[in-house]
Amino acid sequence: MQLYDMPDARGHFGQYGGTFVAETLVEALEELRVMYEKYRHDPVFLAEYAYDLKHFVGRPSPIYHAKRLSDKVGGAQIYLKREDLNHTGAHKINNTIGQALLAKRMGKPRVIAETGAGQHGVATATIAARLGLECVVYMGSEDVKRQAPNVFRMKLLGATVVPVESGSKTLKDALNEAMRDWVTNVHNTFYIIGTVAGPHPYPMMVRDFQAIIGIEAKQQMMEMVGRQPEAVVACVGGGSNAMGIFYPYIDVPNVRLIGVEAAGLGMETGKHAAPLTANSAVGVLHGNRTYLMQDADGNIIETHSISAGLDYPGVGPEHAWLKDIKRAEYVAVTDDEAMAAFHNLCRTEGIIPALESSHGLAYAEKLAKTMSKDKIILVNLSGRGDKDINTVAKLANISL
Amino acid sequence: MSRIKTVFASLKQQGKTALIPYITAGDPHPKFTVSLMHTLVEHGADMIELGVPFSDPMADGPVIQRASERALLHKVGLTVVLDMVKTFRQTDQATPIILMGYANPIEAVGAVAFADKAKAADVDGVITVDYPPEECGSFVKELQDRDIDPVFLLSPTTDAKRVELIVNQASGFVYYVSLKGVTGAANLDIVEVAGRVASIREQTNLPVGVGFGIRDAATAKATAAIADAVVVGSRMVLAIEGSNEANLLSNVANLMTELKTAVDAA
Ligand SMILES: Cc1ncc(COP(=O)(O)O)c(C=O)c1O
Numbered sequence: 001m002q003l004y005d006m007p008d009a010r011g012h013f014g015q016y017g018g019t020f021v022a023e024t025l026v027e028a029l030e031e032l033r034v035m036y037e038k039y040r041h042d043p044v045f046l047a048e049y050a051y052d053l054k055h056f057v058g059r060p061s062p063i064y065h066a067k068r069l070s071d072k073v074g075g076a077q078i079y080l081k082r083e084d085l086n087h088t089g090a091h092k093i094n095n096t097i098g099q100a101l102l103a104k105r106m107g108k109p110r111v112i113a114e115t116g117a118g119q120h121g122v123a124t125a126t127i128a129a130r131l132g133l134e135c136v137v138y139m140g141s142e143d144v145k146r147q148a149p150n151v152f153r154m155k156l157l158g159a160t161v162v163p164v165e166s167g168s169k170t171l172k173d174a175l176n177e178a179m180r181d182w183v184t185n186v187h188n189t190f191y192i193i194g195t196v197a198g199p200h201p202y203p204m205m206v207r208d209f210q211a212i213i214g215i216e217a218k219q220q221m222m223e224m225v226g227r228q229p230e231a232v233v234a235c236v237g238g239g240s241n242a243m244g245i246f247y248p249y250i251d252v253p254n255v256r257l258i259g260v261e262a263a264g265l266g267m268e269t270g271k272h273a274a275p276l277t278a279n280s281a282v283g284v285l286h287g288n289r290t291y292l293m294q295d296a297d298g299n300i301i302e303t304h305s306i307s308a309g310l311d312y313p314g315v316g317p318e319h320a321w322l323k324d325i326k327r328a329e330y331v332a333v334t335d336d337e338a339m340a341a342f343h344n345l346c347r348t349e350g351i352i353p354a355l356e357s358s359h360g361l362a363y364a365e366k367l368a369k370t371m372s373k374d375k376i377i378l379v380n381l382s383g384r385g386d387k388d389i390n391t392v393a394k395l396a397n398i399s400l
Numbered sequence: 401m402s403r404i405k406t407v408f409a410s411l412k413q414q415g416k417t418a419l420i421p422y423i424t425a426g427d428p429h430p431k432f433t434v435s436l437m438h439t440l441v442e443h444g445a446d447m448i449e450l451g452v453p454f455s456d457p458m459a460d461g462p463v464i465q466r467a468s469e470r471a472l473l474h475k476v477g478l479t480v481v482l483d484m485v486k487t488f489r490q491t492d493q494a495t496p497i498i499l500m501g502y503a504n505p506i507e508a509v510g511a512v513a514f515a516d517k518a519k520a521a522d523v524d525g526v527i528t529v530d531y532p533p534e535e536c537g538s539f540v541k542e543l544q545d546r547d548i549d550p551v552f553l554l555s556p557t558t559d560a561k562r563v564e565l566i567v568n569q570a571s572g573f574v575y576y577v578s579l580k581g582v583t584g585a586a587n588l589d590i591v592e593v594a595g596r597v598a599s600i601r602e603q604t605n606l607p608v609g610v611g612f613g614i615r616d617a618a619t620a621k622a623t624a625a626i627a628d629a630v631v632v633g634s635r636m637v638l639a640i641e642g643s644n645e646a647n648l649l650s651n652v653a654n655l656m657t658e659l660k661t662a663v664d665a666a
Binding site for chain 1 (some may be wrong): 453454455456457458459461462465469472475477478479499502503504505506507508509529530531532534535552554555556559560562566567577580581582
C-alpha cells in the first residue's frame with residue numbers, strides 16, 4: 001500500500017498549500033524550512049519537546065468514555081480526547097512549545113503570534129514566559145473586546161497585545177499584521193503561527209507538532225478498547241486540532257475522519273465560516289492556496305461563528321487536499337447546534353467544553369444516533385470552555 | 401516593442417530616470433481615478449503603477465492598506481480597475497500602466513481570462529506581490545504571450561541565485577524593494593541600495609526600478625541617481641488621503657512636480 005506522504009518538498013498538497021508570499025518573506029521562510037528539516041527528526045530536540053509536553057503541559061491527555069452522554073444520545077459510544085486538560089486549556093500549547101523551541105535553536109529572542117479567541121495568544125505568551133522570550137501578540141480589535149479575559153491573561157504572562165484596526169479587525173487581519181511585523185523584524189523574530197495555515201513549512205510543521213494528539217489516541221484506544229474507533233471527529237477553524245488527531249489515522253483503514261466547520265447562522269444564510277462544506281472557490285490567502293470564502297472580485301468576505309476560534313475564511317491546505325481525495329469528510333453545524341451540545345456535555349458529563357470543540361460534539365451526537373451501540377466515535381475535545389462563559393452568559397441574557 | 405521598453409529606451413537616450421507614481425485604483429473614490437491618472441502624466445509620470453484593491457494586503461503598510469479600504473467601500477475590484485484603464489486609454493495611448501496587486505483577485509478570474517482582459521484593457525505590466533516565480537505556474541507565459549510584462553520584486557534578502565531565477569522570468573523591468581518591511585516604512589539606506597542595484601545589474605540587462613521608502617524630493621533624487629526608475633507609493637497615497645475633493649488634483653500635481661524636478665536633477 002502506498003503510504004500517505006504529504007506535502008511535497010515545496011509544501012504542496014496537490015494544488016493546495018505552497019509559498020505564496022512577497023519576495024521580502026521568501027528568505028525567512030527558506031531559513032525556517034531548513035531549520036525545521038534539521039530539527040524535526042533530531043533526537044535531542046524531540047526529547048526536549050517531549051519533556052515539556054509531559055512536565056509542563058501534562059501530557060498524555062487522557063481519553064474519556066462519555067457514557068452518560070452516549071446513553072442520552074442513544075447510539076454509538078462517544079469517547080473524548082481530553083485536550084481541554086492541557087495547561088492553558090487547549091491543544092494550542094502543543095504547537096507553541098514546538099515552535100518556541102525552534103525559535104530558541106534559531107537564536108531568535110522575540111516571538112510574535114496572531115490570535116482570534118486568544119487561546120493561541122495565551123499559549124504563545126505562556127511558552128515565551130517559560131523560555132524567556134519577548135512576546136508580541138496581534139489580535140483584531142473586535143476580538144480584543146470580545147475576549148477580554150484572554151487579553152488580560154496574555155498581559156499577566158508578560159506579552160504585549162497589539163489590537164489590529166485594519167480590515168475586518170478579526171483573526172485574518174491579525175495574521176496579516178503579524179506577517180507585516182515579521183517581514184520588518186525577521187532578523188530577531190520568529191513568527192509562531194497558531195494553525196495549519198500560512199505558507200510552507202507552517203501547515204506541515206504545525207501538523208507535526210499537533211500529531212501527538214493522534215499518536216497518543218491510537219495507542220490509548222488500543223489500551224482501552226483493543227481497537228480503533230469507527231470515526232474520528234474534530235472541529236475545524238484553521239484545522240490544527242483536526243490535523244493533529246487525523247494525521248496518524250490517515251493510513252488506518254476503516255476509520256472515518258470527519259472535520260466539523262462552523263455553519264454559523266446556517267449554511268443557507270451565507271453567514272458561516274465553513275469554506276469546505278460550502279465548496280467555496282479555491283484561491284490564495286496568507287501564503288497558501290486553499291478553499292476560501294470570497295466574493296466575485298476575489299476579496300475575502302466576513303465570516304460568522306459564535307466561536308471566535310472557528311471564525312476564519314480559509315482552512316489549512318491539507319484539509320482541502322483530504323477533502324478532494326475523499327480521505328476526510330467535512331460537515332458543518334450551526335451556532336445553535338453547537339450551543340445545545342455545549343450544554344449537553346456540561347450537564348451529562350461535568351465537562352465544560354470550548355465552543356469550538358462543541359461543534360465537534362454536536363456532529364458526533366448526530367452521527368452517534370445513526371450508529372449502533374457497539375460502535376465508537378472519538379471526538380477531539382480541543383479545549384475547555386472557561387474562556388467562553390462570558391459569551392454563553394450573554395446569549396442567555398445573564399450578566400456575570 | 402512594448403510600451404514599457406519604449407519608455408525606458410527613450411529615457412535612456414535622454415540620460416533620464418523614470419518616475420513611476422503609485423496610486424490605488426478607486427482611492428479616494430472611483431470617480432477620481434482616471435483624472436488622477438491623467439494628472440500624474442501631465443506632471444511628469446513616465447509610467448503609472450495602479451494598485452488593485454484587495455481585502456488582505458499583507459505586504460502593505462497602513463497608508464496603502466487604508467487606500468485599499470477606501471476603494472473597497474466603493475466595491476472597486478479587478479473588473480472595475482480594468483475598466484478604468486480602458487477609459488484612461490481613450491485619451492492616452494502612450495503611458496505604460498502597470499497593475500500592482502495580489503494573487504487572489506487574479507485567481508478569482510483565472511490566469512488566462514485575466515491575461516485576456518488585461519490585454520483588452522491595454523495594460524502593459526503586472527506585479528503580483530504574492531506570486532513568486534516558483535508558484536505562479538503558467539501565469540508569466542500567459543502574460544508574455546500577450547505582450548504584457550510580468551514585473552517581479554527583488555528584496556534585500558534575495559540572494560544571487562534567486563535573482564537569477566527571477567530575472568529569467570521577468571520582463572519590462574525588475575523592481576528592487578529598497579528595505580526590509582512593508583510599503584511606507586521609513587528607513588531607506590541609499591548606500592546599501594546602490595550596492596544592491598549594482599549587483600543586480602551584473603545579472604540582468606533589464607532596467608532596475610527602486611521603490612518602498614521614497615518619501616520626498618531628497619530620497620527621490622538620491623534614488624534616481626542609482627536606478628532606472630523611481631517608484632513613489634505611500635507618499636503619493638498620503639497626498640491623496642490628505643486632500644479634499646477641491647484640492648485633490650492640485651495637491652497631487654504639486655507633489656509630482658516636486659518629485660519630477662528632483663528625479664530630473666539627479
Ligand atoms: C479550543 C479550540 N479549538 C479549536 C480551535 C480552532 O483552531 P484549529 O482549527 O486550528 O484547531 C481553537 C482556536 O482558537 C480553539 O481555541
